[in-house]
Amino acid sequence: MTNPERRLRILVVDDHDVVHWGFRLLLTQQPWVERCLSARTGAEALALTRRFEPHVALVDLFVGEESGAEICELLRRETPPPTVLLISGAGRISMSAARAAGASGFVSKDWPSAEIVAAVREVARGAKVFQPEREPAATGLTEREREVLGLMGSGATNREIAGSLHLSPHTVKEHTSALFRKLDVRNRTEAVQRAQRLGLLD
Amino acid sequence: MTSAEFPPGPLEGLDEFVEVLGDVEAGASTDAFYGRLCEVICRLAAMDIAVLFRYDAAVRRVRAAGAHGLDIAIFEEAHVSVESAPIARRAFGEDAVVEAHAPYADALPEQYAALLPDGTLYCVPMAAAGRWVGVVLCHQPEGAALSSRERHALWTLGKTAALAAVARIATFEGERARELQHRIDLARDVHDGVVQRLFGVSMALDADGDLPPEARKRAAAEIQQALADLRSAVQRPLSRAPRPTQVTLADEVRRLAHRHGDLAIEVDPDSSLAVPPHLGAAQRAQARQADTRDGARGHRRRRVHPRGRQRRRGQGQASIGGDGSAAGGVRGVGRRRLRGVRPAQRGLAGTSGGAGR
Numbered sequence: 001m002t003n004p005e006r007r008l009r010i011l012v013v014d015d016h017d018v019v020h021w022g023f024r025l026l027l028t029q030q031p032w033v034e035r036c037l038s039a040r041t042g043a044e045a046l047a048l049t050r051r052f053e054p055h056v057a058l059v060d061l062f063v064g065e066e067s068g069a070e071i072c073e074l075l076r077r078e079t080p081p082p083t084v085l086l087i088s089g090a091g092r093i094s095m096s097a098a099r100a101a102g103a104s105g106f107v108s109k110d111w112p113s114a115e116i117v118a119a120v121r122e123v124a125r126g127a128k129v130f131q132p133e134r135e136p137a138a139t140g141l142t143e144r145e146r147e148v149l150g151l152m153g154s155g156a157t158n159r160e161i162a163g164s165l166h167l168s169p170h171t172v173k174e175h176t177s178a179l180f181r182k183l184d185v186r187n188r189t190e191a192v193q194r195a196q197r198l199g200l201l202d
Numbered sequence: 203m204t205s206a207e208f209p210p211g212p213l214e215g216l217d218e219f220v221e222v223l224g225d226v227e228a229g230a231s232t233d234a235f236y237g238r239l240c241e242v243i244c245r246l247a248a249m250d251i252a253v254l255f256r257y258d259a260a261v262r263r264v265r266a267a268g269a270h271g272l273d274i275a276i277f278e279e280a281h282v283s284v285e286s287a288p289i290a291r292r293a294f295g296e297d298a299v300v301e302a303h304a305p306y307a308d309a310l311p312e313q314y315a316a317l318l319p320d321g322t323l324y325c326v327p328m329a330a331a332g333r334w335v336g337v338v339l340c341h342q343p344e345g346a347a348l349s350s351r352e353r354h355a356l357w358t359l360g361k362t363a364a365l366a367a368v369a370r371i372a373t374f375e376g377e378r379a380r381e382l383q384h385r386i387d388l389a390r391d392v393h394d395g396v397v398q399r400l401f402g403v404s405m406a407l408d409a410d411g412d413l414p415p416e417a418r419k420r421a422a423a424e425i426q427q428a429l430a431d432l433r434s435a436v437q438r439p440l441s442r443a444p445r446p447t448q449v450t451l452a453d454e455v456r457r458l459a460h461r462h463g464d465l466a467i468e469v470d471p472d473s474s475l476a477v478p479p480h481l482g483a484a485q486r487a488q489a490r491q492a493d494t495r496d497g498a499r500g501h502r503r504r505r506v507h508p509r510g511r512q513r514r515r516g517q518g519q520a521s522i523g524g525d526g527s528a529a530g531g532v533r534g535v536g537r538r539r540l541r542g543v544r545p546a547q548r549g550l551a552g553t554s555g556g557a558g559r
Contacts, residue, residue, distance in 0.1 A: 016398040018424050022405025025417060029410040089401060090393050109401045113408035163281045 007034035008124050011054035011082060013045045013071055014038075015064040023058070026113055032121065040064075042071040049075050054082045056124045059103075061088035069093065069101040076102035085123045087116070095130045105129030140182055146200065148175040153192045153201040218242045222366060235370060236268025239363050240338065243326075244270050247348075247356050249340040251318070255282065255290070256328070256336030256367060267336070276317065286311050290337045293325040299357045300325045301348075310339075320344045324353075326360035328367065335364040388435055395431030399424045 010033060012023045020038040027036045037052055039045035041063060049057065057075050061068040072084045086098055089109040098106045104123040107116050108131075119129040141149065144165075151161045158176065162169045180186065183194045195201045222238050240252035251271035255264050264284075266277035284291045289309035293300045302309035304320040321344045328335040338360060342348070348356065403421045407413065413421065 016394070016402065018399050018402030019405070020402075021420065022402035025406040025409040025413075089397050090389075109397075113405050116405075 006055075007032055008056060008121075009035045009037065009052055009054040010120060011037040011039060011045060011048055011052070011057040013040075013042070013057060013059040013063055013068070014087075015040050015060070015062075019060075026117065027120070030117065030121075042066045042074060045071055046074055046078070049078050049082055053080060056120055057082040057084045058120060059084055059086055061086055061091040061093060069097065069103070072098075072101040072103050083123050083126075085120060085129065098130070106131075141179070141200070145175050145179050145182070148172060149179055149191065149195050149200060152176070152179075152188050153195060218246070234268075236367075237270060237274070238268070239366060240268045240270035243338060243340060243356075243359055243363070246359060247340065247352065248346060249324070249342050250321075251341035252338055253277070254328075254336060254338045254363070257334070264336070271341070272317070277314075280314070282311065282314075287325075289323065289325040289339075290327075293327040293337055294329075294334060297327055297329065299327075299348075299353050299360070304344075322347070324348070324356060326356050326363075328360050328364035330361060330364035330368050333364075333368065335367045338363060388438065391435050392432065395435070396428045399428040399431075403428075 010023075010027055012020055012027075014020060014023075017040075020040075024036045024038065027033045035052070037048050037054055039048050045057065045059070048054070057072075059068045059071050059075070063071060068086055068088070072086060075082055075084055081102075084101075084103045086093060086101075086103045086106040087109060088106075092108075093106055095106070104126075105119055105128055107119045107129065109116075111119075122129050147165060148161055151164055156164065158169055158172045161167070162172045165172070167175075176188065176191075179191055180188075183191050185191045185194050192201070222235065222242060236254045236256070240254050243249065243252045249271075252269065253266055253272055253274070254268040256267045257264050264282050266274050266280065268274065269277075284294065287310055289300055289302050289306075302323045302325075304318070304323075306315040306318060306323050309315065309323060309325075310318075318341055322342045324340045324342065326338040326340060328337055340356070403424050406417055406421055
């Protein structure tokens with residue numbers, strides 16, 4: 001467990017200069033931060049870890065062509081190993097995959113800066129920071145509902161869908177009602193639009 | 203085999219099939235495309251009705267995709283399958299043209315059998331490379347009959363129609379792949395250029411205390427750049443990227459030299475002709491345009507100076523310049539210059555300029 005009185009050295013591993021700049025300004029203002037280091041590649045991260053022994057490494061999931069999870073594994077093999085907090089804008093990693101790589105948490109760049117900063121501090125204290133995975137409602141569709149949605153997207157009527165899937169029209173109607181509820185839409189036009197936005201239609 | 207074994211017959215009409223295939227590129231609608239296939243089959247095989255049924259993966263059923271001599275709307279609500287049309291099952295099983303005679307009760311579902319006049323019904327399997335695409339049901343008026351050669355020709359037309367259908371599917375899939383790639387590129391550019399910038403700036407702005415003047419200036423600059431990148435992304439042309447070729451600008455210059463043996467082509471010493479690959483098509487087009495334009499104007503150049511160079515951030519520049527004299531002895535200087543287009547403007551390749559990413 002990290003001594004809460006100790007000021008922390010934090011390594012930010014990201015391939016965007018502007019991200020380093022923002023974190024430097026933000027983190028160096030924190031009284032519990034001793035230093036904010038910047039690495040743009042896995043090799044740089046390793047070199048800085050060996051030299052400065054950061055307490056926490058904030059590693060982006062995608063560092064150029066490199067995998068943040070692999071960088072995390074590399075850093076965790078060092079002695080002393082930094083605590084790693086994975087971060088990403090568009091990417092996601094499951095809790096199990098992040099844990100397997102040795103990470104203590106995963107935060108999204110969508111989070112407010114105060115929460116990201118708090119997460120850095122939390123993992124330094126030995127906590128795990130994983131937000132419960134929020135699956136979009138649409139991924140809760142059953143296989144049959146996805147089939148109905150696909151046919152709906154091709155312009156098929158309920159009767160045609162029933163014929164294609166060898167279901168009764170009543171069953172198809174039940175599936176469409178469930179789809180509307182899960183997609184939070186009022187009609188099939190909205191359902192198809194929402195499905196297109198969510199990438200559920202081929 | 204000798205040509206005598208291939209006497210003139212319906213296969214002469216393959217040219218018409220090629221023409222229909224050309225519509226794949228021209229973007230004819232699906233129904234129009236298959237309707238034209240039916241029309242061509244009718245003309246070549248002396249049929250009065252042809253209906254093309256194909257398996258439609260989008261709606262997961264067999265549907266009438268095109269017709270000639272019969273209103274396709276009749277089949278709008280039809281639920282047909284190989285099971286409900288024994289003639290189709292036989293055609294697939296035997297991979298042969300199968301015929302049935304009026305009243306067709308043992309060949310088709312009753313409601314469709316009644317639609318056909320007396321005569322002979324032929325079911326032509328459409329299969330290519332082991333893939334069953336569908337069938338063409340053709341009707342020949344009473345009194346006519348197919349010779350074995352015509353039957354074979356009809357079977358071959360079925361194969362050709364299958365090839366056309368597969369080609370169309372491949373074209374469609376290719377188009378979808380291109381659109382998807384475009385979306386991926388757009389998402390990546392917005393993520394790298396806009397989202398990351400705004401994230402960094404938001405971190406900086408959330409720092410405690412007053413932002414130092416330098417940081418304030420940088421924040422403003424980053425936001426401006428993010429806006430420019432966003433603008434560039436949304437203004438990106440949606441036209442297709444030119445097809446990649448192995449021909450480079452240097453190849454094109456060599457071709458021009460070969461074509462105009464009396465022309466002295468001098469490549470500027472500081473020019474490598476090694477330009478970014480994504481600009482290749484535009485620059486080759488520029489070289490050809492310079493060549494044909496001068497030809498059309500009657501200009502005779504003695505020297506030309508192709509020049510190309512790489513510039514920063516994926517930009518490139520190429521120009522075809524030189525001296526020349528018009529046929530009437532009037533001297534002139536021709537120079538065509540293509541400003542570099544950045545990767546984001548790939549769709550504009552072949553035309554000049556534009557903002558970058």
